[in-house]
Amino acid sequence: MATPVLELDNVRISYFTRAGEINVVPGISFALEQGEAIGLVGESGCGKSTVAFSIMSYLGGAGRITGGRILFEGRDMATMSPQELRKIRGGKMAMVYQDPMSSLNPVLTIGKQLMEVPIIHRGAGEKEARERALQMLGEVNLPDPEAVFDRYPHQISGGQQQRVVIAMALMAEPSLLIMDEPTTGLDVTVEAAVLDLVRNLRRKHNSAIVFISHNLGTVVRICDRIGVMYSGELIEEGEIGTVFRNPRHPYTRGLLNCIPVLGSDKHSAPLVPIPGQVPPALNRPRGCIFAPRCEYVEIGRCTTDRIPTFEVPDATPHRVQCVRSEELPRHRRPTGSVAAADAVMSNEPVLEVESMKKFYHQTSGMFGARGYDVKACNDITMDATRGMTLAIVGESGCGKSTFAKVLTGLELATDGTVKLDSVDIGMTAVERRPREIKRKLQMVFQNPDSTLNPSHSVGYTVGRTIRRLKRIGGSKLRQQTRDLMATVQLPPDFVGRKPRQLSGGQKQRVAIARALAGDPDLIVADEPVSALDVSVQAAIINLLLEIQAGRQATLVFISHDLSVVRYLADRVAVMYLGRIVEFGTVEEVFSPPYHPYTEALLSAVPVADPDLQQKRIVLEGSIPSPTNVPLGCPFSTRCPRHLGEICDNVPPPERRDAKGHRILCHIPLEELALVEPVFQRPSAAE
C-alpha cells in the first residue's frame, strides 16, 4: 500500500492561556489515502477546526501540538523548516475557508491574489500565472473569468467568492485539500452548487480532502468516509454508508436522532435531544468523555480509563471509541410522535394577512430626486388559526424577516392588512400598539448573542417583561418569573445570571421565556434555532412545540432550513423575492405538485441520509436584487422549468386546488403534479 497522503498519529493539541494549558484535542489518529475524502463532523467546540489548522501547522500564537505526529506524504511536519513548510502550504496542501468574503484580501483584485500562487510555488512569470489563474477561474464555473479576474472581492457574490477561494486552493494542484465549513453561511441553492463543484473537481484533480462541517448532510454529499468528533476526540470513524447504517457510538446515534430528516415529521419521528452539555476542555471526565450524557453508561467500565479504539466487524473498516459498542442494540431512529405534537388546531383564525406589501423607498441623486422601491414583501396573503404552526421558508433576501418585522410592528406595512384577532395592526408601529396587542404577539429572535441585553440579568429581563405586559409586581411577579423559568426548563437560580454566563441554547430559552411573559396568542420566531448546534436545536424545537401545544398558541416559524420546517410545521409558505410562490399544508408543499422553486430548494437541501435518493436540480445564477424584480414571474431568471417569454413578462397566475394549496406559476397544477418527487427511498435500503 502506498504511503497515505496524510496521517495523524495520536496528535495532541493544546492552547496556552493565562489560565494555563487547555487541552482541546487529547489525541486523534486517522489516515487519508490519495484521492480519498474524509468528513470531520461535530458540534461547535469539538476541535474540528483546530485539527484542520494543526494539519496546516497554523495554530496561531497560543496553540501548540504537544504530542503525536502529523505525517504529510510520509514526512513528519514538526521536523520541517519554515522554508519547507512554506513550500508545502499553498503548494501541496491548500485550504478553503468558512466565510470567503473575509478570507480574500479586500484591497487586491482577485486576479492578483490568484497569480501569487503559481508565482510562489512554480516560479511562474506574470504571463503564465495570469493564464493559469484565468484557466482556474473557468474551471470553477465562474461565468466570465476575464471580468472576475479584474474585480475586487466585494464586487462578486458570496457563492462566487467561495469559487474563487476554491480556485486559489487548487491552483498548484495540491495533493491535500482542507475545507473548513466551506458552505456555512451560503444559501441552500448556492451551497448545493458549490458542493456539486467540489465533487466534480475532486474527481478531476484526485486530491485528498479533509472536509470539516457541522452539517452531516454536506458531508454525505462530498465524502467517502466520516469521522465524528466529540470534545476533541474522534469517537467513530468509517465509510459513510456503514456509519450511517450502523452507528456504534452512542454520541453518533444521539446526533442522528437530533437531526430532522426530510420525510419525517413531529407526528412520526420525534427529535430526541442529547441530555446535558459538552464538558469544558479544562474539566474532561475520566474515562469516556461522553459518559455523563450517555444513556448506555456503565459506571466503572466506562468511567475509569481512557477508552481505546475498537475495530467494528463490519462490511468496511469501521472504528469506534466505545467499550460497549458490541453490546449495543442495532440503532433505530425513534418513532412515534412528540407528546405535545398533536396540538389541537381550531378553525378560529388568529392571524389573517391580506395583500400585504412592504416597500422600502430608496432615494438617490443629489436631493433624492430619483428614487426606487425595494419590494421586500409583495402581495403577501396567508392566515393561521389557533394552535397552528405556520412556517415561512426562503433564502436570504426573500423577505421572510421583513414579514416578521411587520407582524411585530417594528416596521410598518406599505399596503394591505395584517389582522391579529380581527384587529388590523399592519400600519400600527409597536410603540403605538395597545398593551393588549403587545401582550398577544411576542417574538423570539434569531441571534442568541444579541437577543438578551448583556448588562441585564436573566431575572430582570424576564421580570421586567412580565411587569410591562401584565402590570403586576411584588411576590406575584417573582412567582411568575420562577414559573416561566421552569416552563423553559432552566434552573430557578439562573435569574441572577448575566447572558455571558449562559450557553447559546440557554440564552434562547430565556428569550422564549421572555416571549411567553404575557401569555401570547401568537409567537413569531425568526430563525430561532439556526445559530444553535443540532443537539441544542432539537431541544429548543421540542420546547417550542410543547409550549405551543400547552398554551394553544399560534407559532409563526421563520426558517431557511427545510428539514426543520418539514419536521414541525403544519402549514408552509415558500417565499422568493418578496412573493409567496407556494402555500399549503406541509404534506402538500413537500410533495408534487411543487412550485419549480420549491422543487429546486428541496433538491438542494443536504440530507444526512445516504440511502435517500434525491433529485438534483442545479439553479443557475443568483437571486436578483429586490430593487430589480423581474417583470413577470420573480423566479423566471433562474427557473429550470421556464416556459418562454410569458414567464419573463407576464405575472404568473395563482393556481389553487380545492383544499387551498396555492402555487404561483404559469404551468398548470395538473402538469406540475406529474413531476417526479424529489425524494425517493429505495425499498431495499436495509
Added chain:
Amino acid sequence: MTATTSRAAGSAFSAWVHRISLLRESPVGMIGAFIILFWIVVAIFAPILSPYDPNETHYEMLAFLDPSAQHWLGLDSSGRDVLSRIIWGSRTVLIVAPLAVAVAYFVGCTLGLLAGYYIGWVDVMMSRITNIILSIPPIVLFIIIITLFGPSVTNVIIAVTLIAAPQVARLVRGITLELRERDFVAAAKMRGEGALYIMVVEILPNARGPLIVDLCLRTGYTIIQIGVLGFLGLGLPPPTPDWGGMVNQGYALLSSYPHMAIFPCIAISSLVIGFNFLADGMREIGLRD
C-alpha cells in the same frame, strides 16, 4: 424610572469595581492607576503636605531662588515656594479637568444618544453642527473664547466642553447606531418601553467599555489642554496655583533657573502619563471580557 436608572448606575459602578480588579493583569494600567492615586492623595492632603502657603512670598530668599534645604524645589520668580504651588496646583487640575470632562460627557452622551437613537433629521442636524464645531481648530476656539470672555474656571470648562462634547457625541452616536439594531432593543420596544428607558437602560450601559477607555484618554488630554491654556497665559486667573501658569511664568528664566519650569512640567507630564497608561490597561482588559 428613577429606580431603574439608579439600578443602571449601580451596575455601572460595579462594572467599574470589576474592571479595576481586573487591572492587576495589566502592569502598564497598574502603573497608571498608581500615579493617579498618588496625585489624588497629594491633592486631598495638600494642606498637610505643603510646607508653605502657596501664595506666600518669601522675601528673605529672593536673592537665592534655587532649590535648597528649606525649599526643596526652589522658589518661583515671585519668591513663592515651588513645591507648595505644585502640591496645591494638583488640586486645581484634579478639580477642573474632571469637572470639565464630566460636563462634556453629560452633553456629549445626551446628544450622541439622541442622534444615534432617533437618526433621521435629528441626526443630520446634529452631525452638521458637530462637524462645524470640530472643523474649528481647538486652540483657535480656546483663544477666541478665553480672550473674549476672560479667564475663569467656568470659561475653561465651557471651552473644554465645546471641544470635547462633539467628539464624545460622535463616539456615543456610533455605538448607539450599532446597539439600536440589536434584538434586545426590539424586545424592549415589544414590551412597550419608552425611548428614554431604551436609551438610558438598554443602550447606555452597553457602551461603557469604549466610554471608560475614552474617559481616561480624554481626561489626560484635557489636562494637557488646560496646561496649554495656562502656558499661553489664558488659564486660570492668578494667583491660583496652576501648573501651566507656573511654566508660563518660569519659562522666561529657564536659562538661569530651570527648576521653575521643569518641576511643574514633570508634574503635569506624570499625571497625563498616568491617565493614558490607565486607558491602555482598561482597553487591554476590555478586549478580554
Added chain:
Amino acid sequence: MLRFFAKRLLDLLITMVAVSVIIFLLLEFTPGDVARKILGPFATVEQVALLTEELGLNRPVWIRYFEWVGQLLTGDLGFSTTFKVPVSDIIWDRLGSTLRLAAIAFVIMVPLSTLLGVLAGMREGGKLDRTISVVSIATTSIPEFASGVFLATIFVILLGWLPGTSTLSTAGGWPIWTQYVLPVSVVLLYYVGYLVRMVRASMVEVMTRPYIRTAILKGLDFRSVIWKHAFRNAMITPVTVFLLQINFLITSLVVVEIVFAYPGFGRMILEAALTKDYAVIEAGALIAVFVAVATQVVGDLGYMILNPRIRFK
C-alpha cells in the same frame, strides 16, 4: 465618485459660511462694543462714537457681515491694530513660516510613525510591540511646552548644542537649520506617539483578519504577508488621521512657536487675541478652518484611493 466630491465641496462651503457667521457674531456680541474693544478702556466717549461712525458700526449686522465677506473675497483682510499694517501684509508670511515648520515635521512624522506602527502591530504583544507602545504612550502624554522645556534644558542650557530661540534670523550666530531642530523634535515627540498608536491599532486589527491567514497558508513569507497583504489594508484608517494632523499642526504649533519664539501663524493669532486685534483674529480663524476642512476633503480622497470598497460601489 465625482458626485461624492461635489457633495464634499458643498459641505466645505456650508461649513465655511457657518464658521464665518459664528466668528463674526462672536466678536460682535461679546460684552462691550466693537469700537470700545478696539480703542481700549482709556479712550473718550467721543473717540468711541467717532470710530463707530467711521467703521459704520451702527448699521445692521447682516449688512456689515456681507460687507466683511465681500472684502475677504477680494483679498482685503482688514487692518491690524496690533501690527499696524494691513492684515494681508503679515498673515501670509506667518502662515508660510508655520507651513514650513509643519511640512518638515509632517515629512518626518509620516514615515517614522508608519514604520514604528507596523513594526509594533505586526506581532501583537511581542517585546518590540510592548516597547514601542509604552514609549509612544509616554511621549504623547508630555505636553509640548513640557517637552520644549526638557529638550531646551538639555540641548541648549546644559550642552549648548542648539539655539534656544528660533527667530529665523542669523543674528545670534546660529544657522537657520539649527533653529528648526528643537521645534521639529518637540512636535515629533508629541504627534509621532499618537500616530504610532493609530497605525499599530489598525495593523493589529488587520493581522487578525482571515485574509492574512489566507496569505500565510498560501505559502507567502512573512515579509510579503506584511507588505503585500497587511500594509495597505492597515493604512486605510491612518491616512485620514495623518491628514487631520496637518489641520491640527497649523494651529497647535502655537505652543512650539511661543516656546522657541518662532514667528508663526498661531503665535500671531494669540498675540492678536491678547490685544483684541479683531481683523487678525477673524482672518486667521477663517484661514485655519479652511485648511482644516480642505485637508478633510483630501483625506477622504486618500481613503477612497486606498479602499476599493468605496471606489467601486
